[in-house]
Amino acid sequence: MDTVAAVDYETQWMFEIQRHGKSFDYKTLAFDYYEALRELGIDVDFVPATADLSGYQLVVVPSIAVIDDALVRQIERSSAQWVFGPRSGSKTGAFAIPGNLPPGALQQVLPMQVLEVESLRPTLQPSLSIGGENGIAVHWREHVRANGNAQVDTRFEDGWPAIVSHGCVRYVAAWLSHSLHRALLQQAASHAGVARRTAHAPTRRRDICVQLRRRAATRSSGVEREVRARRSATRDG
Numbered sequence: 001m002d003t004v005a006a007v008d009y010e011t012q013w014m015f016e017i018q019r020h021g022k023s024f025d026y027k028t029l030a031f032d033y034y035e036a037l038r039e040l041g042i043d044v045d046f047v048p049a050t051a052d053l054s055g056y057q058l059v060v061v062p063s064i065a066v067i068d069d070a071l072v073r074q075i076e077r078s079s080a081q082w083v084f085g086p087r088s089g090s091k092t093g094a095f096a097i098p099g100n101l102p103p104g105a106l107q108q109v110l111p112m113q114v115l116e117v118e119s120l121r122p123t124l125q126p127s128l129s130i131g132g133e134n135g136i137a138v139h140w141r142e143h144v145r146a147n148g149n150a151q152v153d154t155r156f157e158d159g160w161p162a163i164v165s166h167g168c169v170r171y172v173a174a175w176l177s178h179s180l181h182r183a184l185l186q187q188a189a190s191h192a193g194v195a196r197r198t199a200h201a202p203t204r205r206r207d208i209c210v211q212l213r214r215r216a217a218t219r220s221s222g223v224e225r226e227v228r229a230r231r232s233a234t235r236d237g
Contacts (some may be wrong), residue, residue: 001043001044001045001056002042002043002056002057002058002192002193002194002195003037003042003043003044003045003056003057003058003059003060003189003192003194004044004045004046004047004053004056004058004059004060005030005033005034005037005044005045005046005047005060005061005062006047006048006049006051006053006059006060006061006064007030007046007047007048007049007062008048008049008063008064008065009048010065010066011026011063011064011065011066012026012027014065014066014091014095015063015065015087017095018091018095020117020119021119021120021139021140022119023119023138023139024087024119024139024140024175026062026063029062029063029085029086029175030062030063032062032175032178032181033060033062033085033181033185035178036178036181036182036184036185037060037185037189039182040182040185040186040189040196041196041197042058042185042189042194042195042196042197043197044060049061049064049071050070050071052074053074053078053080054074054077054078056080057079057080057081057192057193057194058080058081058083058188058189058192058194059078059080059081059082059083060083060185060188061082061083061084061085061088062085063084063085063086063087063088064084064088064089065087065088065089065090065091066089066091066092066093066104067088067089067103067104067105067106068105069105071105072105072106072108072109075109075168075169076108076109078168079168080168080192081168081170081188081189081191081192082168082169082170083170083172083184083185083188084103084106084110084169084170084171084172085172085175086140086141086142086172086173086174086175087102087117087140087142088102088103088106088171089102089103089104089105089106089107090102090103090104090114090117091104092104100113101113101114101115102114103171106169106171107147109166109167109169110150110164110165110166110167110169110171111146111147111148111149111150111166112144112145112146112147112150112161112164112166112171113144113145113147114142114143114144114173115143115144115145116142116143117140117141117142117143118140118141118142118143119139119140120137120138120139120140120141124141125137125138126141126156126157126158126174127156127157128154128155128156128157128162128176128180129154130154130163130176130180130183130184130187131183131186131187132183133179133180133182133183135176135177135178135179135180135183136176136177136180137156137162137174137175137176137177138175138176138177139175140174140175141156141173141174141175142173142174143160143173144160144161144164144171144173145161146161146164148166149166150164150165150166151164151165151166152164153165153170156174160173161173162174163184168191170184170188172184
């Protein structure tokens with residue numbers, strides 16, 4: 001396959017421990033990206049974010065709490081299109097906010113910073129447009145600043161950047177309504193030269209849940225202890 005969704009069970013745990021918004025659910029966000037890709041007729045692999053991603057043309061990371069140097073090195077060596085969703089790089093391994101602000105180490109390849117975040121109640125609906133498709137941000141929105149040579153691809157109606165890019169890397173500063181996720185991924189797939197089927201296969205929430213459970217089965221006990229220990233150390237400190 002040409003396209004991969006990089007999923008991360010540790011991110012799910014981190015976001016459940018520090019949710020910062022009742023409606024922000026990692027699996028739901030990941031499934032929305034997956035569903036949009038399938039509606040575009042794009043076949044998708046599921047792999048952990050720590051896997052070798054060099055064989056793909058489009059890498060979709062719905063969100064990943066901790067971005068390490070190893071992932072950055074993969075991006076630097078890659079010719080693929082990369083899409084990172086909200087809250088990516090928002091934490092260190094010790095549950096702290098990165099000293100250089102989110103998205104942390106991703107700034108090495110995408111010079112930008114997240115200055116402020118907010119969970120969105122249903123009556124708050126920041127609007128934007130992608131490729132002629134109108135929609136809103138739901139659940140979560142970030143105020144970001146593009147630095148250096150980073151480009152603002154799309155802005156919210158209030159003027160704040162909604163999508164920031166540099167080279168082949170995009171950062172999405174909100175949880176977007178489904179039609180906007182589809183429009184975003186359509187653009188990224190086109191730039192990546194990803195082949196699309198004429199008729200898309202039905203999407204199933206079970207697909208991503210099974211993949212997440214499989215990843216967890218091999219690592220759950222040790223990783224969960226480590227994550228909770230980090231949380232305890234941070235609280236005690």
